[in-house]
Amino acid sequence: MTLPQDEINQCVVLREKHNIVLENRPIPELGLGDVLINVKATGICGSDIHYWLHGGIGDFQLKAPMILGHESAGIVADVGPGVKHLKVGDRVALEPGVACRLCDQCKSGRYNLCPEMSFAATPPIDGTLCNYYKHAADFCFKLPDHVSLEEGALIEPLSVGIHSARRANIKSGDRVIVFGAGPVGLLCAAAAKAAGAGHVTIADLVPSRLEFAKTYYTDSQVLLQRPNAGEPNMEYSRRMTQEILKTEELADAVIDCTGAETCVQMSVLLSKNGGSVVLVGMGGSVQALPISEISSREVDIKGIFRYCNTYATAVKMLASGIIDVKPLITHSYPLSDSVEAFKHVKEGRDGAIKVQIIG
Ligand SMILES: [Zn+2]
Ligand SMILES: [Zn+2]
Incomplete structure (x- = not known):
């Protein structure tokens, strides 16, 4: 020693x-x-x-x-x-x-x-x-x-972003929606951009978080409304999805960083046919999902558990300035x-x- x-x-x-x-x-x-x-x-x-x-x-x-x-x-x-x-x-x-x-x-x-x-x-x-x-x-x-x-x-939270972008199979030009504009959501957005996403939308309930997100690897920002009193989750999710689609398009990949049942439901509804939904956030352990949508539109739901083989990539990204x-x-x-x-x-x-x- x-x-x-x-x-x-x-x-x-x-x-x-x-x-x-x-x-x-x-x-x-x-x-x-x-x-x-x-x-x-x-x-x-x-x-x-x-x-x-x-x-x-x-x-x-x-x-x-x-x-x-x-x-x-x-x-x-x-x-x-x-x-x-x-x-x-x-x-x-x-x-x-x-x-x-x-x-x-x-x-x-x-x-x-x-x-x-x-x-x-x-x-x-x-x-x-x-x-x-x-x-x-x-x-x-x-x-x-x-x-x-x-x-x-x-690099630790950035690794979650890199792993989620890999699991979402993001390709050049893809449209991506991220739920949750905390540090992990922002880093998922950054990693999606670095993977080639053409348009990244971020959604959150908190206006100040979206204000910051405007400056950080996102192309559009969506302020989520809260559910009405007594409104069932799936009803809210369908209603909010229609609101979001007034300004946004269906996405190739949706990355949920909230774990909230409504956000996971909206992730499915906002996915293109054949798109991917990646579950980064941890919320309720049992949740109701629109299974018929998942089946009939072949939406791939992918779990995320931390990350693997991301650190060397992340070091290169920081060193080259691809992600700040x-x-x-x-x-x-x-x-x-x-x-x-x-x-x-x-x-x-x-x-x-x-x-x-x-x-
Ligand atoms: Zn952590
Ligand atoms: Zn082992």
Whole structure:
């Protein structure tokens, strides 16, 4: 270990629901193929907020204290045995899910579906919001000098966008509609554009989000109305779809980043015959869908679980300027003010898009 003896490792720990504390933990020991990362930038994600407020997401429930955070970049502080492609001082983005590399899914390249996946800040696995994080070297991606660590931390949500554009099979000139203009929706729009989409529409309930979206890889923006009191979901979805089609056309691909049943229904209705609907958002676990539309018009519904094989692509996109993620970083806080940063994201105030914890 090349670090000074008195080096501390402050960690942002979720002890239980509603209770985040800063704890000093030992600096992890490195094993074969590991590197130690001095984490410099971490974006706060909706899932971190969800664990904080609810103590779990679906099957992943907090049973013991866990370090939060998974959207990180940092500097290599030490390398373990067997690491060849990284050295101390390298600047890297961290792909937070480490797969087994041996199972059928891993060998077929869809390692995001690996049953042995250990993913940062998904109970019981600790996250990256700490000074020093031990990570598998082959899940660290070197950043070129002109790509900042703050940008590198945005590769995680950008990966969701790249994976969704691939799953949607977006081709040159395609029309794409994205539901939800939060960070992930915006990055899905950006990735769709980068994949060649000719026209990207984004839809949201919040006017300020659409105002920002006007400046970010979208060609048109649709303000969704709320359902009338007592209006059944499918009725609302058909009515709203007719509204949307006054200004928009049916899409080759629709990417839903909300998880809301009505948005998934509208995604099907707004898809061309033979189009794709990609489900990025996580909402109700059982939802009513217009199955007859899906069958008779051959609409392909595709699930999304995180991403795979996206980091190297994302680094090249940032390096070449094909996608600029800098405008999304609206606020940053030091690690010591993490609780404030979490509150800021929860309240969504001051036009917050991506809030990062720095240092
Ligand atoms: Zn995330
Ligand atoms: Zn595997």
